[in-house]
Amino acid sequence: MNVFWTTLVISTLGIIGGVISSFLTTYFTTKAQYTAMSEEIGKITDIVEGVKKTFQDDTERLKSQLNVLTNKHNILFAEEKEALLAYLSAWNIWNSHLEKMVSSFLSIEEEEESDWFALLDKIDKENDKANDRIQICVSKLELFMTDGLIIKTIYDLNYETQQFQFLNENYIDARIDSNIYLGQYVEEHNFAEKENNKKEQAECLDLISEETDKKTKAYQEYNISLIELEEKIDKLKAEFIMLSKEYIRKGIL
Numbered sequence: 099m100n101v102f103w104t105t106l107v108i109s110t111l112g113i114i115g116g117v118i119s120s121f122l123t124t125y126f127t128t129k130a131q132y133t134a135m136s137e138e139i140g141k142i143t144d145i146v147e148g149v150k151k152t153f154q155d156d157t158e159r160l161k162s163q164l165n166v167l168t169n170k171h172n173i174l175f176a177e178e179k180e181a182l183l184a185y186l187s188a189w190n191i192w193n194s195h196l197e198k199m200v201s202s203f204l205s206i207e208e209e210e211e212s213d214w215f216a217l218l219d220k221i222d223k224e225n226d227k228a229n230d231r232i233q234i235c236v237s238k239l240e241l242f243m244t245d246g247l248i249i250k251t252i253y254d255l256n257y258e259t260q261q262f263q264f265l266n267e268n269y270i271d272a273r274i275d276s277n278i279y280l281g282q283y284v285e286e287h288n289f290a291e292k293e294n295n296k297k298e299q300a301e302c303l304d305l306i307s308e309e310t311d312k313k314t315k316a317y318q319e320y321n322i323s324l325i326e327l328e329e330k331i332d333k334l335k336a337e338f339i340m341l342s343k344e345y346i347r348k349g350i351l
Contacts, residue, residue: 175349177242182342185235185252192228193259193331199266214274221270225263232256248341255334262327269320276313280306 199221236252243249287302 174242178239178244179346179349181235181238181242182248182346185232185239186339186342188228188231188235189255189259189335192232193262195224195228196259196263196266200269214277218270218274221267225267245341245345248338248345251334251338251341255331255338258327258330258334262324262331265320265323265327269316272316273313276309276316279309280313283309 202217202221236256239249239252283302283305287299287306291299
């Protein structure tokens with residue numbers, strides 16, 4: 099009987115010991131796994147935080163660079179806009195001056211020759227000033243402007259306006275020469291009339307008539323060329339203004 103109970107107790111203790119041993123083994127194994135997992139999670143967390151910080155640093159750096167680029171763009175755009183407006187203003191002054199050239203001359207061409215040449219000298223000086231202003235504005239546009247079509251349009255507009263200036267200058271020069279010749283012929287005619295030289299009077303009258311016809315024809319040809327140039331200039335000016343508005347609008351947007 100005692101043997102039975104002894105055996106039973108021993109068996110029971112063995113079973114209990116086995117259960118406890120198995121439990122402890124599982125417990126420590128699981129604990130080790132959780133510990134390893136926690137360490138891995140810690141490492142992963144550190145990596146994630148490191149990546150996040152790197153991303154934030156890179157984002158701030160890119161924002162800073164973007165701000166610098168934006169500021170550069172805004173400064174450049176402001177310079178381009180100012181240059182466009184300055185050119186248009188200078189061109190309007192130049193064109194207005196050219197339009198007044200011939201009318202100013204015609205208004206005094208019946209005066210003394212000294213008045214003609216004084217006006218011609220004044221016109222030349224005004225043209226030089228206008229051309230200097232235009233060249234400064236064009237140089238600034240060439241420095242800042244990136245739109246090739248606008249630059250080309252400016253070159254074309256300047257060229258046609260220059261032709262307009264040359265046309266007026268050449269016409270005024272020719273008109274002055276014609277007036278001088280007419281004045282000489284009239285003086286010769288008056289002298290011949292005093293001398294009662296009919297032949298020389300007739301020759302002078304023919305010369306006066308011929309020079310007057312040449313003067314009239316030159317004025318007609320001048321007007322035809324003037325109208326053609328004005329049409330070209332008006333078209334180029336409208337194109338320049340349209341391109342400038344589009345460029346400025348894009349820059350603002």
